[in-house]
Amino acid sequence: MKIIAYGTAWFSDFVIESGVADETNTWNFLCVLFDNVNVTLPEQKEQTINLQLTQIHKEDIINCMRRFANSMQEMSLGKIKINYDIVETDTPITSMSYDQENGYYVSGYNVKEVIDPYIQQGKYDHIFIAFRTGNINQEQKLEKDWIGLGYMEYRGIGFSNIRLPENDHDYTYKYDSRINTFPEEVFVHEFLHTLERNAEEYGYERPELHNNELYGYQNKPLIGLKNWYQDYMNKTIQTQSGNIGLPNEIYTKKPVKASDFIFSHRLQYFNEPDNILEELNNMVKKVKILFEQVGQRISN
Numbered sequence: 001m002k003i004i005a006y007g008t009a010w011f012s013d014f015v016i017e018s019g020v021a022d023e024t025n026t027w028n029f030l031c032v033l034f035d036n037v038n039v040t041l042p043e044q045k046e047q048t049i050n051l052q053l054t055q056i057h058k059e060d061i062i063n064c065m066r067r068f069a070n071s072m073q074e075m076s077l078g079k080i081k082i083n084y085d086i087v088e089t090d091t092p093i094t095s096m097s098y099d100q101e102n103g104y105y106v107s108g109y110n111v112k113e114v115i116d117p118y119i120q121q122g123k124y125d126h127i128f129i130a131f132r133t134g135n136i137n138q139e140q141k142l143e144k145d146w147i148g149l150g151y152m153e154y155r156g157i158g159f160s161n162i163r164l165p166e167n168d169h170d171y172t173y174k175y176d177s178r179i180n181t182f183p184e185e186v187f188v189h190e191f192l193h194t195l196e197r198n199a200e201e202y203g204y205e206r207p208e209l210h211n212n213e214l215y216g217y218q219n220k221p222l223i224g225l226k227n228w229y230q231d232y233m234n235k236t237i238q239t240q241s242g243n244i245g246l247p248n249e250i251y252t253k254k255p256v257k258a259s260d261f262i263f264s265h266r267l268q269y270f271n272e273p274d275n276i277l278e279e280l281n282n283m284v285k286k287v288k289i290l291f292e293q294v295g296q297r298i299s300n
C-alpha cells in the first residue's frame with residue numbers, strides 16, 4: 001500500500017537573530033556517567049548486555065576528568081581552558097547504534113532523553129558519556145575493538161563515548177606510576193577528534209589524528225601517545241615542509257549554542273546592503289554548521 005500525503009506546510013514567526021559568538025578559549029564539558037546498560041543487540045543473536053558501573057569505575061572517571069582538564073591546559077601550553085560538570089544517571093542505556101566500521105556504539109539519539117535537557121541549558125561545548133559494556137564488538141570482525149569513540153556530534157556539539165571494560169583489572173582509566181601515568185588519554189584522544197573535525201570543517205589543513213606513525217610517533221609505555229597529542233595540539237609536528245598540527249584558532253571555535261544568543265539583537269533589515277549580507281552570511285554559516293552536522297560521521 002502506498003500512502004501519499006498532501007498538504008501545505010506553513011512557517012510562521014520565523015525570526016533570524018544574530019548573536020555574539022563566545023570566542024574565549026574556555027570550553028564547558030559535560031560528562032554523564034550512565035550507571036546502567038541494559039540493551040539487547042539484535043544482530044548478535046539477541047545478546048543482552050546488563051552491566052553496571054561500580055564505585056571504582058565512577059572514581060576512575062572522576063579522576064580522569066580532573067586530569068583531562070589539567071592535561072589539556074598544560075599540553076596545549078594554555079591554548080585551552082576546560083570547565084566541566086560530571087552528572088550521574090540511573091536511567092539505563094537501552095539502545096545502541098550500529099556502524100559497519102565501528103560496530104556498536106551509543107549515539108546522542110540513543111540517550112537523548114537524558115542529555116537533551118542538559119544541551120537545552122545552552123552551556124556545554126562537548127559531551128562525554130561513560131558507560132560499561134562487555135565485548136560488544138567481538139563478533140564484528142573489527143580490526144580493533146574501541147574503548148573510546150569520537151568524531152561524532154549531537155545537536156551541533158562534539159560527542160564522545162568512553163567505554164569502561166567488563167574486566168575489573170583493566171588499567172586503561174587508572175593512574176598507576178608503574179603501569180599508566182596518562183589514564184586520561186582516551187578523553188584527550190576523543191576530544192582531539194572533535195577539534196580535528198572542526199578544523200576540517202573550517203577549512204584548515206591538519207594531519208589525521210590516527211596518522212601518528214606516519215610522522216614517527218609511537219605508542220609508549222606509561223604515556224601512550226602523549227607526545228603526539230602535545231605536538232598535534234601545538235602545531236609542532238615537524239615535516240619537510242614545515243610544522244603541522246591543529247591551528248591555534250581552533251581553540252576559540254566552539255559550537256554555536258543558546259547562550260551565544262542571550263545578548264542577541266534582531267537583524268536590522270534597513271542596514272547598508274553590505275552589512276546585511278555579511279550578517280546573513282555569518283548566520284548561514286552558523287546554521288549550516290549546526291544542521292549539516294546532524295548526519296553523523298564517526299571514527300574510533
Ligand SMILES: [Zn+2]
Nearest residue numbers: 189193299300
Ligand atoms: Zn581515534
